[in-house]
Amino acid sequence: MDMFNLTGKTAVVTGANTGIGRGIALALAEAGANIAAVGRSPATETVEKAKALGSDAEIISADLSSTEPVQRIIDETKERFGSIDILVNNAGTIRRNDAVYFSEDDWDVVMDTNLKSLFFLSQAAGREMIAAHESDGRIGKIINIASMLTFQGGIRVSSYTASKSGVGGLTKLLANEWAAKGVCVNAIAPGYIATNNTAALQADEDRNRQIMERIPAGRWGDPSDVGGAAIFLASDASNYVQGHILAVDGGWLAR
Numbered sequence: 610m611d612m613f614n615l616t617g618k619t620a621v622v623t624g625a626n627t628g629i630g631r632g633i634a635l636a637l638a639e640a641g642a643n644i645a646a647v648g649r650s651p652a653t654e655t656v657e658k659a660k661a662l663g664s665d666a667e668i669i670s671a672d673l674s675s676t677e678p679v680q681r682i683i684d685e686t687k688e689r690f691g692s693i694d695i696l697v698n699n700a701g702t703i704r705r706n707d708a709v710y711f712s713e714d715d716w717d718v719v720m721d722t723n724l725k726s727l728f729f730l731s732q733a734a735g736r737e738m739i740a741a742h743e744s745d746g747r748i749g750k751i752i753n754i755a756s757m758l759t760f761q762g763g764i765r766v767s768s769y770t771a772s773k774s775g776v777g778g779l780t781k782l783l784a785n786e787w788a789a790k791g792v793c794v795n796a797i798a799p800g801y802i803a804t805n806n807t808a809a810l811q812a813d814e815d816r817n818r819q820i821m822e823r824i825p826a827g828r829w830g831d832p833s834d835v836g837g838a839a840i841f842l843a844s845d846a847s848n849y850v851q852g853h854i855l856a857v858d859g860g861w862l863a864r
């Protein structure tokens with residue numbers, strides 16, 4: 610199973626303090642990767658758990674609602690761990706309102722965090738990965754966290770749908786430009802996963818019942834359910850997988 614082994618590789622995971630980001634960080638740590646746990650809130654528990662799994666891990670504080678911290682994240686990771694082999698663009702936010710009332714602020718914060726910062730962090734990491742491939746043939750891995758709303762319209766989440774549809778497009782664009790340069794760019798589209806992001810839906814009795822009835826697996830996903838897909842896309846097992854959006858959704862899209 611060596612192709613899944615991430616020992617000696619460094620993964621930058623954004624939004625690593627909670628939810629899906631923590632689930633992915635711990636899965637990559639278990640597979641052997643060092644973890645640069647990037648977040649607005651300190652990822653103290655994630656780092657402690659990653660270390661308990663035998664990985665080396667460090668918190669990098671950054672607010673990704675602007676591109677200001679992008680180069681610092683790359684520099685601090687390189688300084689601490691020596692390289693960047695894997696980038697997981699997981700940090701994301703959501704605002705809910707009817708389209709007729711949707712504010713410009715709710716548009717901007719979601720697009721800036723979910724799409725603009727994702728692109729510029731990928732650009733900065735991609736430059737490092739391309740250079741590493743040119744010098745010693747290493748393969749870099751970028752994993753974007755998309756959504757069911759990369760494929761569907763959703764409701765009352767205008768900027769979130771626009772951002773996650775954009776994430777799908779950028780995943781394919783970057784794969785097209787970088788596949789021959791030693792960087793694999795793919796995405797994971799989680800279905801309904803029980804996290805802070807979906808707390809309002811889980812708390813709404815009617816919406817919760819409607820969602821559960823439509824999920825073939827018959828349950829909400831847990832952040833740990835996303836870990837296996839992340840290990841696959843971060844590892845040598847996926848070296849010829851490019852521009853793919855892998856749904857981890859309990860069958861939601863198949864319905």
Ligand code: NAP
Nearest residue numbers: 624628629649650672673674700701756801802804805806
């Ligand atoms: P979550 O628990 O709310 O986690 C979101 C993460 O993003 C948190 O770590 C959060 O940090 C971070 N974040 C938000 N704004 C940030 C900013 N300006 N700068 C830095 N970090 C920021 O929700 P989640 O469900 O795990 O979400 C993770 C990703 O999965 C998101 O991209 C989300 O869109 C996506 N997703 C989730 C689901 C689902 O069902 N849960 C489905 C599809 C896609 P703080 O804790 O500091 O706010």
